Amino acid sequence: MASVGRMKLGSQGLEVSAQGLGCRGMSAAYGPPKPEPDMISLIHHALQSGITFLDTSDIYGPFTNELLLGKALKGMRNEVELATKFGICFADGKWEICGDPAYVRAACEASLKRLDVDCIDLYYQHRVDTSIPIEITMGELKKLVEEGKIKYIGLSEASASTIRRAHAVHPITAVQELGIGIVAYSPLGRGFLSSGPKIVDSFSNDDYRKLLPRFQPENLGHNASIFERVTEMATRKGCTPSQLALAWVHHQGKDVCPIPGTTKIENLNQNIGALSVKLTPEEMAELESLASAGAVKGERYGSDMATWRESETPRAADSKRAKEGESNCCRRGGEEMASVGRMKLGSQGLEVSVQGLGCMGMSAFYGPPKPEADMITLIHHAVQSGITFLDTSDIYGPFTNETLLGKALKGIWKEVELATKFGFSFADGKWEIRGDPAYVRAACEASLKRLDVDCIDLYYQHRIDTRIPIEITVGELKKLVEEGKIKYIGLSEASASTIRRAHAVHPITAIQLEWSLWTRDVEEDIVPTCRELGIGIVAYSPLGRGFLSLGPKIVDSFSNDDGRKLLPRFQPENLGHNASIFERLTEMATRKGCTPSQLALAWVHHQGNDVCPIPGTTKIENLNQNIGALSVKLTPEEMIELESFASTDVVKGERSASGIPTWRESETPDLSSWKGI
Numbered sequence: 001m002a003s004v005g006r007m008k009l010g011s012q013g014l015e016v017s018a019q020g021l022g023c024r025g026m027s028a029a030y031g032p033p034k035p036e037p038d039m040i041s042l043i044h045h046a047l048q049s050g051i052t053f054l055d056t057s058d059i060y061g062p063f064t065n066e067l068l069l070g071k072a073l074k075g076m077r078n079e080v081e082l083a084t085k086f087g088i089c090f091a092d093g094k095w096e097i098c099g100d101p102a103y104v105r106a107a108c109e110a111s112l113k114r115l116d117v118d119c120i121d122l123y124y125q126h127r128v129d130t131s132i133p134i135e136i137t138m139g140e141l142k143k144l145v146e147e148g149k150i151k152y153i154g155l156s157e158a159s160a161s162t163i164r165r166a167h168a169v170h171p172i173t174a175v176q177e178l179g180i181g182i183v184a185y186s187p188l189g190r191g192f193l194s195s196g197p198k199i200v201d202s203f204s205n206d207d208y209r210k211l212l213p214r215f216q217p218e219n220l221g222h223n224a225s226i227f228e229r230v231t232e233m234a235t236r237k238g239c240t241p242s243q244l245a246l247a248w249v250h251h252q253g254k255d256v257c258p259i260p261g262t263t264k265i266e267n268l269n270q271n272i273g274a275l276s277v278k279l280t281p282e283e284m285a286e287l288e289s290l291a292s293a294g295a296v297k298g299e300r301y302g303s304d305m306a307t308w309r310e311s312e313t314p315r316a317a318d319s320k321r322a323k324e325g326e327s328n329c330c331r332r333g334g335e336e337m338a339s340v341g342r343m344k345l346g347s348q349g350l351e352v353s354v355q356g357l358g359c360m361g362m363s364a365f366y367g368p369p370k371p372e373a374d375m376i377t378l379i380h381h382a383v384q385s386g387i388t389f390l391d392t393s394d395i396y397g398p399f400t401n402e403t404l405l406g407k408a409l410k411g412i413w414k415e416v417e418l419a420t421k422f423g424f425s426f427a428d429g430k431w432e433i434r435g436d437p438a439y440v441r442a443a444c445e446a447s448l449k450r451l452d453v454d455c456i457d458l459y460y461q462h463r464i465d466t467r468i469p470i471e472i473t474v475g476e477l478k479k480l481v482e483e484g485k486i487k488y489i490g491l492s493e494a495s496a497s498t499i500r501r502a503h504a505v506h507p508i509t510a511i512q513l514e515w516s517l518w519t520r521d522v523e524e525d526i527v528p529t530c531r532e533l534g535i536g537i538v539a540y541s542p543l544g545r546g547f548l549s550l551g552p553k554i555v556d557s558f559s560n561d562d563g564r565k566l567l568p569r570f571q572p573e574n575l576g577h578n579a580s581i582f583e584r585l586t587e588m589a590t591r592k593g594c595t596p597s598q599l600a601l602a603w604v605h606h607q608g609n610d611v612c613p614i615p616g617t618t619k620i621e622n623l624n625q626n627i628g629a630l631s632v633k634l635t636p637e638e639m640i641e642l643e644s645f646a647s648t649d650v651v652k653g654e655r656s657a658s659g660i661p662t663w664r665e666s667e668t669p670d671l672s673s674w675k676g677i
Contacts, residue, residue, distance in 0.1 A: 017050055
């Protein structure tokens with residue numbers, strides 16, 4: 001097998017192997033993901049063979065390819081040159097390209113975490129965002145270099161003029177001119193130059209190459225003649241067609257590094273063998289005549305994927321966003337969307353997104369379960385948008401909501417902060433609340449299995465078992481922390497005194513409570529207690545179970561099995577009165593230039609930097625709107641005005657149905673009374 005040499009990639013100091021390894025097909029695009037142990041073995045074989053330049057992207061999977069490399073390179077990070085990319089995301093059922101500063105930074109931080117590294121060697125913009133001056137994107141990448149989070153900057157599918165403008169902001173290491181190295185992806189024509197037209201017979205249903213124009217029947221027969229002539233020449237040269245095609249790329253210059261992808265060790269060895277194939281100028285000319293631009297039929301990409309031809313960006317001088325400095329927004333579907341920041345939840349070390357996602361309604365209580373595929377897409381969109389704090393419970397379904405999250409987070413659970421709960425069980429036709437140690441442990445083990453994770457980030461007691469001293473329940477939770485099965489402990493709907501007693505056994509990280517404009521009973525004792533003890537506050541139902549989004553007309557959308565039909569505030573005798581709250585909220589939202597739900601959610605966000613609301617939704621457009629609430633700023637006077645709309649004496653009806661306890665029913669016996677079960 002040929003020796004794999006080294007080369008300088010560009011003129012900024014990056015040295016890589018003369019041939020790289022494209023890792024995309026291991027996890028995505030070219031059929032289903034391949035077995036992880038096999039791919040790790042392949043990567044290790046590549047390194048042992050001298051292939052040290054590894055190429056991935058956050059969109060491969062999405063996310064799972066970076067996670068795979070993070071696992072494969074554990075303990076050998078310094079032996080490789082690691083390249084990844086940002087810029088393509090999947091939202092609202094379509095691909096989108098993002099290059100605004102907030103997105104660039106968030107994407108980099110997420111890739112560092114998935115790859116489990118402190119610094120990325122080469123960070124590419126995967127596709128150029130044509131709505132933002134390239135200088136703005138480059139400015140943020142330059143900052144990441146200065147901060148030591150990336151070493152070198154690259155562009156993928158960028159035009160010559162875009163490259164020049166980018167290079168003027170900060171030296172580009174990998175693309176085509178100005179002393180910039182060239183990295184050639186798909187040097188084997190996405191497999192066509194290895195196997196010819198018969199390759200289409202191996203495409204699985206989810207292999208995206210089935211959609212590419214060159215592989216369509218009307219073009220494939222014509223293109224087959226190219227492969228026939230390459231094969232004939234390869235036979236003369238004593239090599240394979242793929243080695244001949246790859247050798248042609250290697251002969252383009254010592255500044256070119258091809259990165260053929262493969263999922264098989266024998267193919268990788270064959271690719272390395274291409275380094276031994278020598279071509280004369282006459283043979284190079286002969287090869288090029290076989291597949292000239294006029295000889296190949298079909299575009300290389302479908303119409304939905306941009307190339308360098310669609311990479312021109314506005315001039316910085318003409319851009320309002322450039323004049324104002326860095327953008328603090330990401331875009332989805334052409335709309336401005338606030339950047340989702342991070343926050344410390346409590347004082348024990350847990351960091352979460354400043355807004356979470358309540359997942360209950362996807363599977364239970366708010367009508368029938370929603371289509372699984374749609375909910376998985378929604379969850380992925382949330383994570384890509386920066387919403388990484390996901391909330392579920394074993395009773396949602398029951399069980400099915402945790403199972404849904406387990407499927408949605410397959411391979412990416414390290415990207416999120418996962419909270420679930422125990423405490424409700426359904427037995428003998430009725431609900432029962434349990435907090436005894438045996439139940440706590442069994443519930444945790446079952447949730448771990450359904451979620452398909454090794455450890456739960458935040459584990460709440462969903463409701464307090466008033467038959468058992470809280471110290472006993474928290475004592476078992478403490479053991480689960482010590483065993484590494486949960487990281488942090490939370491309580492839901494607990495009184496101030498119960499919180500204090502629990503916190504004395506083991507630090508409580510978060511209290512989950514219902515808190516919104518029209519539910520404020522927690523403000524007198526519970527919120528001050530949390531702040532005194534350094535406990536984070538997670539606000540569920542911050543939109544009043546949908547009332548603060550749609551007002552009284554929401555009841556028209558309730559299906560027969562929607563649990564909200566039983567809530568006192570939605571009963572006819574209360575609904576008409578409560579409608580006035582929504583009317584005033586809507587009027588103020590109109591003045592503020594936002595929606596009623598954004599205004600109500602902004603009120604919760606303004607309660608303090610220790611408060612994280614977790615609005616639930618089953619629609620991507622609603623999630624985007626919720627994120628938009630982060631951009632709504634409220635003055636102290638506006639906060640007071642809002643609170644006047646829905647003071648305790650204005651809202652009619654209890655917030656919960658009878659039989660569902662709240663913090664008011666959460667006192668437990670004294671520990672001294674405990675005799676065990």
